[in-house]
Amino acid sequence: MTENPKNAVLLLSGGLDSATTAALAKERGFTVHALTVVYGQRHAVEIEAAKRVAASLGMAEHLIESIDLRLFGGSALTDTIAVPKSEAVDQIPSGIPATYVPARNTILLSLALAHAEVIGSTDIFVGVNAVDYSGYPDCRPDFIAAFERLANVATKAGVEGSNFTIHAPLLHLTKSEIIREGLRLGVDYGLTHSCYDPTPNHTACGRCDSCLLRRKGFADAGKTDPIPYAYLE
Amino acid sequence: MTENPKNAVLLLSGGLDSATTAALAKERGFTVHALTVVYGQRHAVEIEAAKRVAASLGMAEHLIESIDLRLFGGSALTDTIAVPKSEAVDQIPSGIPATYVPARNTILLSLALAHAEVIGSTDIFVGVNAVDYSGYPDCRPDFIAAFERLANVATKAGVEGSNFTIHAPLLHLTKSEIIREGLRLGVDYGLTHSCYDPTPNHTACGRCDSCLLRRKGFADAGKTDPIPYAYLE
Numbered sequence: 001m002t003e004n005p006k007n008a009v010l011l012l013s014g015g016l017d018s019a020t021t022a023a024l025a026k027e028r029g030f031t032v033h034a035l036t037v038v039y040g041q042r043h044a045v046e047i048e049a050a051k052r053v054a055a056s057l058g059m060a061e062h063l064i065e066s067i068d069l070r071l072f073g074g075s076a077l078t079d080t081i082a083v084p085k086s087e088a089v090d091q092i093p094s095g096i097p098a099t100y101v102p103a104r105n106t107i108l109l110s111l112a113l114a115h116a117e118v119i120g121s122t123d124i125f126v127g128v129n130a131v132d133y134s135g136y137p138d139c140r141p142d143f144i145a146a147f148e149r150l151a152n153v154a155t156k157a158g159v160e161g162s163n164f165t166i167h168a169p170l171l172h173l174t175k176s177e178i179i180r181e182g183l184r185l186g187v188d189y190g191l192t193h194s195c196y197d198p199t200p201n202h203t204a205c206g207r208c209d210s211c212l213l214r215r216k217g218f219a220d221a222g223k224t225d226p227i228p229y230a231y232l233e
Numbered sequence: 234m235t236e237n238p239k240n241a242v243l244l245l246s247g248g249l250d251s252a253t254t255a256a257l258a259k260e261r262g263f264t265v266h267a268l269t270v271v272y273g274q275r276h277a278v279e280i281e282a283a284k285r286v287a288a289s290l291g292m293a294e295h296l297i298e299s300i301d302l303r304l305f306g307g308s309a310l311t312d313t314i315a316v317p318k319s320e321a322v323d324q325i326p327s328g329i330p331a332t333y334v335p336a337r338n339t340i341l342l343s344l345a346l347a348h349a350e351v352i353g354s355t356d357i358f359v360g361v362n363a364v365d366y367s368g369y370p371d372c373r374p375d376f377i378a379a380f381e382r383l384a385n386v387a388t389k390a391g392v393e394g395s396n397f398t399i400h401a402p403l404l405h406l407t408k409s410e411i412i413r414e415g416l417r418l419g420v421d422y423g424l425t426h427s428c429y430d431p432t433p434n435h436t437a438c439g440r441c442d443s444c445l446l447r448r449k450g451f452a453d454a455g456k457t458d459p460i461p462y463a464y465l466e
Binding site: 063065066067068069071072073074096100101102103104105106107110111113114115117118137138140142143146147149150151153154155156158159 | 296298299300301302304305306307329333334335336337338339340343344346347348350351370371373375376379380382383384386387388389391392
C-alpha cells in the first residue's frame, strides 16, 4: 500500500496518558486511527473509557482487538494476584511491580504495527512514560528505540524503504506536565479511566500505583481530577 | 520468576517447519512448551495439525491463543484476497507475495515472549526459514536478531539480567535439508499441514507457494510426501 504520511495509529487504553497522546497526535496534524486492545485486563472498564475518549477527540477510526493474556497470566492485571496498594506515591515500593504484564507493550505495539502497515501508515503513537510511571521495562526509551528498529526489518513496508516512527511524546514528561498538555488541548479527563483495581461499580480505588500517580499529577499541576475515588469518599 | 534454562517456548503452526523445529528443540534437551495461535488464518485446519504434532512429539504443554487479525486484513491469509498459485517453484513471482500477513511473526513472537517470561524460560524456538521460503521480511536473520534485542529490553526478565535467545534452527537450511532433519528425528509429516488454501475437505491444494516449496523439498530429498494433494489427484 502507498505510504500515507498523514495517517497514524494510536494505542488507546482509555487512560490519562493515551488520551493526552491522542490529542498531541491530532495537534501534530495526523489523522488518528485508534486501536484499543482487550487483553483480559482486570480493569476492562477502561475499554468503555477508550470509546468515550475516541468519540470525544474525533478519532478517524476506533478498532477494538481482543487477545486474552490470561492464558499466560503472571500479572496482577491478568491473574489472581493482588494489585499492590499504597497510601502515597513515595510509599510505592521500588522495583518492577506485580502489575507488570509480561511483554504487554511488545504485543500491543506489534498489533499497532500490523494495523499501520495495512493502512499505509508509518507513524505509531503510544502513551508510555518513563518519569511518573510504575517502573515497567516496556515504558522506557530503550524499549521504544528497539521496537522502532524491529518494525523496519519486520515488515514489507520497512523492507521496501519506509521508516516507521514510534512516537512516544510523553516519554520524558512528568505526570503534571502531561496533564497540563492535555488540558491545554481540551482533553476531558473525566472520560478517562486509570485505576488498575476499580470497585464493582467502576470507581477508581485511589490507592493503586496508577491512581496514586494520577492523583499526584493533578495535585502537582494545581488542577482538580474530575473523577471520583472510592478511597476518598 | 526464577530462570529455568531447560524450558523453551515453541511457536507451533502445525506445518512442516515448526514440527521439525519442535523435534530439534527436544533433541537439544529442552522441555518444550508449544504455543499455537489462531489468528483468523484461511487455513485454520493447521490448528488441528498442530494438536496432532504436539501430541505426537510429546510437548510438555500446548497452549492455543486466539487473536483475530482479520480485523486488520491486508493479506491473502486473513482477507478476501486470492492466494497466488503457480505450477512450480521456479514460476513463483519474485517479491513479497500476497500471503504475507503484516507483522504476523512480530505478533507471534511477542506472545511467545509473554509465555516464556511467565514460565521463567529465556529460550524461544521458531521455525522460520530464509532459503526455501516465500520472501517474507519476518523470516530473515535481521528480523530474528532485532527481535532478540527487543526481548532483552522489553521484559522484566531481560532488565534483571536474563538473556533471551530466539532459536531459529531452520534459518539457513533448504527445505530438503529440513525434511531430512525431521525424518532423522522421527517427525511424522503425515500429521502436518502446510497449504495456504486447502479444499473444503482440508486437502492441500498443491499449487500455493507453501505446497510448491514443500513438494520440491520432498522431491529434492528423494522422499515421499505422505500427505495427498488435490491438484495431483
